Amino acid sequence: MLVLLSPGIAVVGIRTDTGLPEAALDLQEPSFELAGQPLRSSISWQQFALGDGAALRLLLLRTQPGLQTGAVLRLQGRNGSAALHLQRLQDLGELIGGAPSPALALSILRFLAARALGLLRVAEDAAFAAACHAFAELTLAPDRVALPLARCGHDAILWAAPAGIATEAGVHYVIGRRRIRRLALAADRFILPDRQLADGFLLPPEAPGPIHLAPAGGPLPRLAELGRRKDAESRNLFRGAQAEIRRRALAEPAFRQMLRDQALLAPTKPFRQLAEPDQPFGGSLDMAVTDPSGGLFLRGWLRDPLGLVTGLALLGDQEQRLDLGEAHRFPRADLLKSYAESPHGGAQGKPGLVAYLPAAARRPVAQWSLRLELSTGDSALLTAPPGLLHPQAAREKVLGSIAPAHVTREILSDCIAPPVARLHAEIMGSRGAPDVVRIGRAQAAPVASLIVPLYRNLRFLRHQFGAFARDPSLAEAELIYVLDSPEQRDEVEHMLRGLHGLYARPVTLLIQPVNYGYAAACNAGADHATAPVLLLFNSDVVPAARSWLPPLLAALEADPKLGAVGPKLLFEDGSLQxxxxxxxxxxxxxxxxxxxxKGYPRYWPAAQKMREVPGVTGAAFCARAEAYRAVGGLTLDYVIGDYEDSDLCLKLRAAGFRIAYVPQSELFHFERQSIRDHAGYARTLAGNYNRLLHHGRWDSAIEALMARMPRPASAFGGDAR
Structure with a gap:
């Protein structure tokens, strides 16, 4: 008997009371052939008791050619075989021979749901879900109906299990009309995170049969509304729902977001510190910032010259003990000055403290507090500012939490790097595609693609564009600007359209949704580039003269093993950069x-020779497009911009390419101008973080490279090697 559950999924039913040899129905080592060929897809095979000693064996499989009425399906067991002539039935009910018992329907539906979410990956197959839903409807009974109680968040509903039927802990499945879900429920009041599952069926591990999720007869109260009501029933529902949300937030992102959103909208407490100089102790929790993986970054200070503080307790969704020995200490000159005249003693050498707790914030908390436990048995409470921030703001807060002069290698690796890595990965993982504005007719079959990221600093744009446009050697190059500060869109587009009108030079403008940094901007430009050679340019690089491009292209043309080359770059005074x-x-x-x-005269003899070098700077980086894409372009792990250029050089070398310097190509680079307006980089630990990441990734490779290509003595004087 054959039932098509959807265009892609079928089930074959075989009853043991049909006279087929028992050996052929062996569940341990069955094999199946259709039209003389083994079944081509993954299959699942399970037996269900029908009563009176009879059983139903179901074979679940993907549809394939030949699986139709009249086909012969051959079953081979360990000790025998049988031929099954397939007969097409309309639905699962007809396969059973009528309405199934609720217990049998529950067993079959759990089997189908488990395979839909596992082996077959068809949880979103609407036809499959509808077929299972229709089968569950054959068992509808008034004593197995769950009722909706309240809306929880945007799309979730709180349900009450039928009286006398507890939703025991374990894996539950929900059969909706269009999809199937797997959930971990463990209460008589449970939350389903999808309103479209209403009118579906809940399949608990143990129950008399499928439980119907009755549609709401009218508008449901929202959870926040229940929390504001004064009657005991509403308050109990609210507390129970909150407990369920908190429990499931540990494993289910939808519930973690629900908790986060509630926390964001909750009233904030005032920032509280103990900073009076005439008191015998003091402290502050200046920063308590969470990351997307449940980590918590803490920064503050503690002044305790008389040893009154005997313990610390971190207060969030629950109390956690905090060992002061786990925190790193750092200097705070401002506190040393403020408490220099305190009658009970100053702030001591390193009053600042910083810590990272990788799993302390598994549930979102809007605001954290720190309780100082005193030797007298009393306590004092410090309250941090709100710590649920956008990942970009949180990353910048962590990077700006300690002055670079005071950060140690241990603080950087133990406290700064872990949350920054998590937050940065969240930012990069949520990148959106840039908007594309094409100005003028695009260059057909360009020889090179010039890619220039822009971030706020537009001081050199007119000069750079004009130099490109007036250079005949760039006539067959395409020009791509990538704007990383979208708030400047109108200004930049207006400027580029005006420059196009002046020079008739086609240009493409890509506008990033938000500032993702130099590497992401260059990669976005490379994705839209059509030339076989890519040139990555800082916005503060301008040519020293025309015809700077041909020497770079000629170097790549002459040596197929070169993956990238770089030009000579000059400071504004003409010295070598x-x-x-x-x-x-x-x-x-x-x-x-x-x-x-660096700093030598422009025509220093040793700098006039083309040669292989360990790497070239990203300020003006010329690479084969094929090589660039083969290594994945610029790595996105680095924050804002720094070290991703040398990282790319090392990736190219690891892929078998070499790097060369081409002095015949000369450009001016007004160093650091393109990044100085970025508050997330300037005055923060971004450079320290990037260097730590780069070093950890490439230490041994650089060691071997520099042993093979030692620094020429002429880099600081003497003759070139």
Whole structure:
């Protein structure tokens, strides 16, 4: 017997009382052939008791050619075989032979739902869900109906289980009219996070049969409304629903977001610190910022010259003990000055404290407090400002929490890097596609694509565009600007349209939804580029003369093993800024990026030779498009911009390409002008974080590279090697 549950899924039913050999129906090692060929898809095979010693065995499989009425399905067991002539039936009810018992329907539906979500991946197959729903409707009974009680958030509903039927803890399935869901429920009052599951059927692990989710007869009260009511029933429903939301927030993102949204709209408490100089102790919780994975970043200070503070308790959704020894300490010159004349003692050497608790905020909390427990048995409470922030704002707060001069390697790796990595991944993971504005007729078959990210600083745009437009060697190049500050869209588009009208130079403008940083902007430009060569340009780079592009293209043409090349870059006074990039260890042993001959005269002899170098700067980076895309472009792990250019060079080298410096191409770079307006980078630990990330990823590779390509003595004087 054959039933098509959807265009893609079918079920074959075989009763054990039809005279087929029992050996052929072996559940342990069955095999199946259709038209002489093994079934081509994943299958699932299960038996259900029908009563009177009879059983029904169901074979669930994907539809395939030949699976139709009259076809022969051959079953092979360990000790025998049988041929089954398929007969098409209309639905699962006809397969059973009428209305099933509720217990049998529950077993079959749980089998189908589990396979839909697992092996077959058809939880969103509307036809499959409808077929299961129609089968469940054969068991409708007034004593197995769940009633809707309230709306929880935008799309969730609080339900009451039927009287006398508890929704025991375990995996539950819900059969809706268009989809199937799996949930972990454990209460007589339960929440389903999808209004469209109303009029569906709940399939608990243990129950007399499927439970119908009755549609609401009218508008339902919202959970917040229940919380404002004074009657006991409403208050109990509210407390029960909140407990269910809190329980499921640990595993289900929809409920975590529900808690977060409630916390965001809750009234905030005033920031509270103990900062009076005439008191014997004091402290503040200046910052308590959560990350998307449940981590909590804390920064504050504690002044306790007399040793009155004996313990700390962190207060959020629950109380957590905080060991002061887990926090890192750092200097605060402002506090040392403020409490220098305190009658009970000053702020001591390192009053600042910072900590990162990777799992302290598994449930969202709008505002955290810190209780100071005193030797007298009393306590004092510190309250932080609200800590549920947009990931970008949270990332910048963490990066700006400590002055770069006071951060240690341990603070950076233990407290700063983990939340920044989580927050940055959240930002990058939510990137949207840029808007595309094409001005003028696009260049057909360009030889190179010039990609220029823009962020706020537009001081050089007219000069750069004019230099590009007046250079005959760029006539066959396409120009792409990527705006990373979308609030400037009108201004930049107006400027580019005016420049196009002046020079008749076609240009493409990409507008990022928000500022994702240099790497994301360059990658967006590369995605829209059509040339075989990509040139990544900072917005503060302008040519020193015309015809700077041909030497770069010629170098790539002459040596297929070159993945990227870089030009000579000059400071505004004409001295050398960049003649290739190399690596050297800093005071802490981490690798820094440096440039050959930085500050030397423009025509320093050693800087006039084309040569292989460890890397080239991203300020003017020329790469084969094929190589760039093969290594995934610029890595998006770095914050805002720094070290992603050397990271790209190292990725290209790891892929078998070499890097070269081409001095015949000269450009001016007004260094750091393109990033100085970015508050999220300037005056923060972004550079320190990027260097830590870069060093951890490439330490051994750089060590081997610099052993093979040592820094030329002429980088700081002497002859080139």
């Amino acid at each position: 960049h003649a290739g990039l190399f690596f050297e260890r800093g005071p802490g042993g981490e690798w820094f990026n440096n440039h050959y001959f």
